[in-house]
Amino acid sequence: MTTPNHPLIVGVSGASGLIYAVRILKYLLAADRAIELVASKSSYMVWQSEQNVKMPVDCDRQELFWREQAGVETGGKLRCHPWQDVGANIASGSFRTRGMIVIPCSMSTVAKLAHGLSSDLLERAADVQLKEGRKLVIVPRETPLSLIHLRNLTILAEAGVRVVPAIPAWYHQPQTIEDLVDFVVARTLDQFGIDCVPLRRWKED
Template identity: 85%
Template sequence: MSKKPLIVAVSGASGLIYAVRTLKYLLAADYHIELVASKSAQMVWLSEQNIRMPSEPIQQEEFWRQQAGVETAGKLRCHHSGDVGANIASGSFRTLGMIVIPCSMSTVAKIATGLSSDLLERAADVQLKEGRKLVIVPRETPFSVIHLRNLTTLAEAGVRIVPAIPAWYHNPQTIEDLVDFVVARALDQLDIDCIPLQRWEGRK
């Protein structure tokens, strides 16, 4: 396995279970994760789960491991969203790429226009300028024409866009099954295969 870290970014979109399940599988597979969550993600946690996400990185690491149910495996380092001097803000810090999961339309717009007002946006901008893999998992419906134009701009720049749209051919039995399908397909874009998934094999 590559020793390069993977950046996992969590924006303020609904569906934080996608981020939790992503961390669960990556950490269990012994990946090195550099994580940054936006300020809005803290508000979403409070709204969806009535849980307050810590703002300090050390406490965040414990928080995310607890949510993912992975206490010791892998390596997890969290960053404050306002720390634009962090390692992941520089192109000289080599990574496997970056995934933004879930990704709000506000974050999509800022990345598409090259804004870097916080660490999440700066890290995404760095992946683009360095020609590294960037995957976003937008969680919004319906899409406005502005959303679609911003997504098109990102796609034209080489970003892989994996909407949070699950499939049913693998016979999902739980919400987690539906979530894991999306997470697995998103990680496929980074050539990471660490989730047990019944893949389509054609008609029997």
């Protein structure tokens, strides 16, 4: 049985939109949450492409990197794992977690999860959540979606995965890109009953 005190796994795949990962870390760390983070191999290339920065490979330096990107130097607990370390704690069902979020989630990752393939730690950790009956939330960021994409997403939904597409709303009157991103982040964390994102909700004063 898991409790709110158990860590939440955050997986960062190689889909475009790493700002989603940065913002969710910002709010979780500021809320003093424990996070186990694993970034896929391709996410390193996306950082280079989107921000022209290199994400450190060393885990200690990577933790500082993510904290710097999120603007939260202290607070919470963040432990980073190498993408190839399939022997890490989060690769085992006996390591208790609150569940896992893959944000952003590439269609390649969706396909592998839908068909039980685990070629790296991110995929293995997600597969563990499924086999243990824990909550797995994915935030796919792709457009347009092919029939193959839709079928793979359906397989995951039928297996109990919560699919929260990176589609913002406008009823909260966003003023910045971060406001649009935060809507998706808030709806993602809602799946775990975590309310730590300042969001003006529908018909809420």
